[in-house]
Amino acid sequence: MNLNQYPYPSRRNVVTGKRGAVATSQPQAALAGMEMMLAGGNAVDAALAMAIALTVLEPTSNGIGSDAFALVHDGQKLHGLNGSGMSPAGLDFATFAASGQVPTRGWLPVTVPGAPDAWRELHQKFGRLPFEQLFEPAIRYAEEGFAVSPETGRNWWRLEAVYGPLQDPCYKPFKEVFMPGGKAPRPGEIWRSPRHAETLRELARTHAESFYHGKLAAQMADFAAATGGYLTRADLAAHRSEWVEPLSVRYKGLELHEIPPAGQGLAALMALKILEGLGLERYPRDSAEGLHLQIEAMKLAFADVQKYVADPRFMTVSPADLLNPDYLAQRRRLIGERALAVQAGAPKGGTVYLCAADGELQVSFIQSNYMGFGAGIVADGTGISLQNRGACFVLEEGHPNQYAPAKKPFHTIIPGFLTQGGQPLGPFGVMGGHMQPQGHLQVVVNLEDYRLNPQAALDAPRWQWTRGLQVELEQSLPPHVVFGLKERGHEVVLQSEWASFGRGQMILRSREAFLAATEPRADGMALAW
Template sequence: MKQMLLAGALGLAAGCAQPAGDTQTQDDKEAAAMTDHALRGDNRGDRINGAPWATRSPVLGVQGMAATSVPLASQVAVDILKAGGSAADAAIAANAALGLMEPTGNGIGGDLFAIVWDPRTGRLHGLNASGRAPRGQTLAALKATLMERTGQDDDIPDWGSLSITVPGAVDGWFTLHGRFGRLPMAKVLAPAIAYARDGFPVNQLIGYYLGRSKGLFERLHGEGVIEEIDNYRATYLVDGNPPAEGQIFRNPDLASTLQAIADGGRGAFYDGPLTDVMDAYFQRIGGPLRKSDFAAQRANWIDPVSVSYRGYNVWELPPNGQGIAALQMLNILEGYDLAAMGHNSADYLHLMTEAKKLAFEDRARFYADPDFYDVPLARLLSKDYAAERRALIDMTRAATEVDHGDPQLLEGDTIYLTVADKDGMMVSLIQSNYRGMGSGLVPDGLGFMFQDRGAQFALEDGHPNVYAPGKRPFHTIIPAFITRDGQPLVSFGLMGGAMQPQGHAQIVSAIVDFGLNVQEAGDAARFHHTGSTSPTWVGRMTDGGTLELESGMRADVVADLERRGHRINITKGPFGGYQAIYRDPETGVYWGASEMRKDGMAIGY
């Protein structure tokens, strides 16, 4: 893998060595180069070496590395590392900064998952810091409220108080810090507090999403979906408008909230003065969460699960998240020679899409909170089961409808960041408010928005993911990791709802099958298949869905896919956002990457 990651994809580099005895002059060579490469006319420059679509080479470092979706947050992480903090400290600091700087994707009103490589024990540890449904609201009561408010009782709205579960992020910070932290939490949170108080310039992409959210929330409030909107306006608008690219944005309420957490610890948020504010807010707007729900919140350490893909172990977290869908896809794909097909060829994209359809049908039927349902992990991740599912794929025709696996199984918008430190600890962390910036609801004077993750519950009795008091909903956010021969290699993730498992499979294949380095793997054109059956069990796939492709795909490939029956949409999204750190097992050098679809940056030292 080292050679693949260092060299990049063979045959895809922009330059090649001249054979011995070449007598061409420099002018001859430049003229030949001009005729060898057609003019694109897209105003994009050319790289001297590396894959032509890559935006840059990987960032290198030895003492530490941080890769996040906002450059200032990456710098915060590196500053914490330089101050003697661990990778866990730096990840928490960066996450706190991102909650301020990228509120469209995350914040302390959301949930958190992480995978940590601990160099002391030589193993991976998983953290599930997702929150639970209100304990005082039954399924029958929820359905009655839905019928009264919306006139239907088979789907939870994506916004408003009924979609809110207890935020798990702060609990996750303190759980992670308690095991792997070095610096005091007050020092870890200090950079985010300072930026919230003093202000920071808004990035281009975040400014775009903030502008889009305003119209959405105003409309939803007008329709009665969001119970109140004054707190959103007071927190996220400046003189009635969302902050634009380059504008200085301050969030003094969030600064005060983070300071209270730094001073009072976890209890300030879950059983203290901040909790009292949140409890009073939900009572005021008629929401079901109460102080006792916050007091009962507990993150838990879990064992990551893995499959072997061509000799590399790919790790994800088990349900209630969707990470094992990526592992199911990889198990199916392992039976084919993807390298011979060619990266982003018609055969490759067809196969990837069909494997995704099969994995996502199982995702819709079997992924749920393990405290309430015995998820058949061993069977779902077995090579035998993958072979059975693989046999359903027709390489000449796109499937319009697929079913979940054998009946025996029935018995039985987000940020990603990664940080590595000088001691070899690597943290793969993902955190989210879920769809559309979150629920639209901001508790009085606290400076953050609650997540809307509860919208992912099913409402059908007997479904593994059906709503229940105190239950964790199905989750889309998933961190990932690759190891080989017991050594850490790549800490990575790719945010973006249902894009995440199919994105993880594409990244792993790009690195393992095609030898792309961590930056090239993230910058390469992607696919996203939409239309599979939902984990809420609303809307079964009957038409094959839609295969969304980026414009970097070839026209002949698109035509071939259409002949096989795929409905194609060339679009700019949603293809997620990726960060990664590769650790050279021989030299210990870190190779960091942050892709071009976000405004992020990898920083090493």
């Protein structure tokens, strides 16, 4: 792939710069990242400032109580960081499963948040600026307030109907922080969170130590004990981020890298390798024939990932087994002219993605609560919105992802990274539950098979398989594609909600310049200098 030759235009121009670039889903967060670069910081400093700022600027998707994952290329090697936490050690299966279904709100699905420790780990390994400096933009936004952006405001308003009716006392602090006056702030309204600012100061001052062993840990554990929760000081103190070896496959002229399980990045790798042998290049971009092959490859990969992927300590089938060429060839042979009725789950989303690059480092970073604000629980007096990642467990007896105490759940959030000929090309990601590996596949295909530039690759119309034979399409796909997929047995749903198809960013290096892009499905901004 030659990054200097793109035959297709995009709706917006790629942002270009020589020294560095940042991209994320909120303009103010992108400015926070660039603020660090202009102060002499590197790409990791910029990425962390964006991640911390996003806990204030886009609380509908992430918070201080999130998990996080990262891929960082230092020019020589790609490093993977797993910043996900475990279920409480004192919450047994019988209690978790008492209702007969996987819980989604309240204390039961709360797992130990890994984001603050991930920030600290990344800074210790790669950061250049003082840790405290990375928090300054986020504290400023929390104290002084900011105008809620359009897409975030729309999501906030929509989630008001989900969290507003919750009546248990454990939800009271959440409503005080995120639904002031009993309602969500609308786009353009100013929202402030002084408690959030105080917590960020405490995290900055203690280098996140307070979150796991100090004042903040005590506040979270005491609030849990007072309101029927299960998170304890011991659970928080036991947490550690994990440096991991990324999983990788070669797809034609590109190499795609993903974080290993318990994340679902393996689905993108499997689908691309299944697709590679199907002759996709024979068909035009956005043709029924080409989309059919992509959808079928994705469905087969998802079926396996949903069945086998979990906390690695509990997996009985390894990633190497699932990426075995003979096995993938066997899966590929199942694809024909008609849609396959492959069954797998379809988790929902609530995630922020960001990337940053300079002459030394390139960073792919993703951070998330789940299903919007997460559990609907804020530890009183802190502004820490806790994730509900336990909702990704299953109750099925014998399944590797069955709930158990002190276990990491299956994880939907996945940062992506591309290399070419072993050399770093750049970070990218697509937010949105189980849309994420599907978005990774579509972006890689657009770059490699159809030679789109980064902006055009993100702008391109999207599809997503949801379950069974059902496929959702963006309405910008032409009617003949819709009819062509229906003729092949796909149950097509034209989806008007474009946020359902993910929200991505990308920075790729082309010779001496960086090409940065963010897509119109988010409020995002890409900046380069």
